[in-house]
Amino acid sequence: MSLPSGWEMVIGLEVHAQIHTRSKIFCACPTGFGGEANSRTCPVCLGMPGALPVLNRRVLEMTALLGLALGSRVALRSQLARKNYFYPDLPKGYQISQYDQPLCEGGAVEIPFEGGRRKIALTRIHIEEDAGKNIHLDGRSLVDLNRCGTALAEIVSEPDMRSPDEAREYLGRLRQLLLWLGISDGNMEEGSLRCDANVSVRHVGDTELGQRTELKNLNSFRAVAAALAFEAERQVAVLESGGKVEKVTLLWDAHEKRSRPLRGKEESKDYRYFPEPDLLPAGLSEGELSTLVAGLPASPLDRLDSLMENHDLDFYEADILTRERAMVDFFELLAEACGDSKAASRWMLGELARQLNDRVQNIEDLKLRPDSLAELIVLERDGKLSGLAAKSVLEKMLEEGGSANEWMERLDLAQLSDAGELANLVKSVLEANPKEVERYRGGRKKLFGFFVGEIMSATKGKADPKEVGRLLREGLDA
Amino acid sequence: MEITDKLLREIESLARLPLQQDERESLRRDLSRILDHFESLAELDLQGIEPSSHVAQAEPFYRDDEPRPGIGSKIALSGAAEIEDGHFRVPPIIGEEEHA
Numbered sequence: 001m002s003l004p005s006g007w008e009m010v011i012g013l014e015v016h017a018q019i020h021t022r023s024k025i026f027c028a029c030p031t032g033f034g035g036e037a038n039s040r041t042c043p044v045c046l047g048m049p050g051a052l053p054v055l056n057r058r059v060l061e062m063t064a065l066l067g068l069a070l071g072s073r074v075a076l077r078s079q080l081a082r083k084n085y086f087y088p089d090l091p092k093g094y095q096i097s098q099y100d101q102p103l104c105e106g107g108a109v110e111i112p113f114e115g116g117r118r119k120i121a122l123t124r125i126h127i128e129e130d131a132g133k134n135i136h137l138d139g140r141s142l143v144d145l146n147r148c149g150t151a152l153a154e155i156v157s158e159p160d161m162r163s164p165d166e167a168r169e170y171l172g173r174l175r176q177l178l179l180w181l182g183i184s185d186g187n188m189e190e191g192s193l194r195c196d197a198n199v200s201v202r203h204v205g206d207t208e209l210g211q212r213t214e215l216k217n218l219n220s221f222r223a224v225a226a227a228l229a230f231e232a233e234r235q236v237a238v239l240e241s242g243g244k245v246e247k248v249t250l251l252w253d254a255h256e257k258r259s260r261p262l263r264g265k266e267e268s269k270d271y272r273y274f275p276e277p278d279l280l281p282a283g284l285s286e287g288e289l290s291t292l293v294a295g296l297p298a299s300p301l302d303r304l305d306s307l308m309e310n311h312d313l314d315f316y317e318a319d320i321l322t323r324e325r326a327m328v329d330f331f332e333l334l335a336e337a338c339g340d341s342k343a344a345s346r347w348m349l350g351e352l353a354r355q356l357n358d359r360v361q362n363i364e365d366l367k368l369r370p371d372s373l374a375e376l377i378v379l380e381r382d383g384k385l386s387g388l389a390a391k392s393v394l395e396k397m398l399e400e401g402g403s404a405n406e407w408m409e410r411l412d413l414a415q416l417s418d419a420g421e422l423a424n425l426v427k428s429v430l431e432a433n434p435k436e437v438e439r440y441r442g443g444r445k446k447l448f449g450f451f452v453g454e455i456m457s458a459t460k461g462k463a464d465p466k467e468v469g470r471l472l473r474e475g476l477d478a
Numbered sequence: 479m480e481i482t483d484k485l486l487r488e489i490e491s492l493a494r495l496p497l498q499q500d501e502r503e504s505l506r507r508d509l510s511r512i513l514d515h516f517e518s519l520a521e522l523d524l525q526g527i528e529p530s531s532h533v534a535q536a537e538p539f540y541r542d543d544e545p546r547p548g549i550g551s552k553i554a555l556s557g558a559a560e561i562e563d564g565h566f567r568v569p570p571i572i573g574e575e576e577h578a
Binding site (some may be wrong): 021022023027028029031036037038039040041042043045046052055056057058060079083084086087088102134135136137139141142143144145215270272275277279280281282283351 | 493494511531532534536537538539541542543544547548549550551554557562563564565568569570571576
């Protein structure tokens with residue numbers, strides 16, 4: 001996308017992430033996706049009169065952990081608040097959220113930028129409950145309240161992004177961190193990660209913000225980038241034709257690739273926020289926060305830098321290897337065990353990634369341990385296994401476990417690279433095919449492939465092709 | 479405080495309550511008196527007093543993240559005005575979005 005020159009975009013994102021808990025935020029109903037409609041409900045999440053909420057401790061812990069990882073100030077006491085509105089997916093008539101005293105304030109999400117990093121500042125992170133799901137049918141709507149009361153963290157950024165790509169990068173890095181810390185599964189398709197955006201445009205160099213509009217329903221990375229580009233271009237067109245951008249909320253239609261204004265959207269004061277009387281101010285103690293800090297793992301970008309620095313990988317390799325924590329942990333053990341970072345990276349990004357993808361498996365579910373893969377890499381490097389045979393061994397190890405050496409022997413795949421043995425073989429093949437040898441020597445150089453084929457079939461493909469070539473050339477060209 | 483027609487209509491719409499004209503007049507008077515009554519709070523001198531959001535001084539209490547079965551869809555739906563396919567059936571919702 002490109003705005004006409006002289007214009008720039010200003011973007012802030014509001015991200016809702018479902019917190020990975022076993023039970024809902026204010027009641028013990030199980031969480032989950034799908035299943036029989038309205039089966040995971042109780043008087044609390046159905047909004048029955050008199051039912052009282054009790055806050056799930058893990059929601060505080062996970063959200064505080066996120067805040068600590070992002071450098072936010074985490075409050076020892078935050079305030080739950082009622083956000084009042086009527087909608088069928090919210091049976092209480094209000095959502096329990098946070099307003100003027102959120103759990104976390106400030107902090108930043110770091111994104112890679114021009115070889116270094118750039119900080120996208122955060123306004124706040126607060127906890128709240130999710131609503132149920134509506135299904136819109138002809139002449140009626142149906143409501144499933146299974147999702148109602150699922151714990152959410154809402155992460156609000158400052159208007160710090162300047163392009164759709166940057167917004168996409170921010171969302172990607174935030175999602176990576178949520179997975180990294182085990183806070184959310186970040187699945188946009190299933191709605192466990194959702195994104196709204198505030199966007200405005202202004203002349204490059206202006207310090208004042210332009211009138212913003214709000215974009216909702218950005219439910220994929222592609223939708224985020226497409227919707228922002230579409231809306232910024234629309235705003236520029238309005239301003240260049242002498243018009244004024246109206247403060248509106250727009251719903252993105254991913255199918256039509258356009259946004260349409262939403263009618264009757266409430267303003268903040270219409271929600272009549274007030275402190276939630278059914279819950280006491282909530283927060284963790286300083287001791288509990290210190291324990292969380294002590295348990296914080298190194299961040300994805302720190303691990304990425306370390307891979308580039310200590311393992312001589314380029315950004316692309318290091319970036320993919322740090323998508324998931326289990327992946328980079330595996331890599332570092334593998335690189336150490338086989339003593340060859342480049343080979344370790346090549347195997348993980350190549351054959352192993354392909355196998356994982358085919359099996360729809362995660363690295364942590366594997367029977368394969370880093371030292372077993374290291375053994376395989378060493379066998380290939382030392383010429384004991386051909387590249388093709390090594391792949392077959394990997395497949396067996398993934399399916400049934402066991403060591404590379406074991407499988408190499410069981411499958412009889414050990415590469416024949418013993419010079420004496422191969423020399424004898426070459427000799428006998430040449431003796432068995434005198435006519436071809438004569439024609440080759442007479443100029444039919446293409447017959448070289450025929451001899452290689454004969455040797456390969458005699459050894460069931462196990463002969464070291466490099467060694468075979470060298471010996472054949474010796475025998476034929478002598 | 480004066481409750482204008484515009485304000486009253488906004489309140490009606492937020493509360494999803496359509497009012498009759500005579501109800502509107504009496505409600506306007508009542509609301510106005512209620513708000514005036516609460517205005518008297520503004521007379522208090524609150525300087526030096528910490529804002530508080532809750533009367534209880536207790537330590538907060540949390541639940542462990544242990545799921546328990548809910549009441550099941552049959553009971554959940556037993557009070558519903560209309561049911562379709564295991565769902566609560568409600569009048570059509572058009573052109574609005576999810577809030578959360």
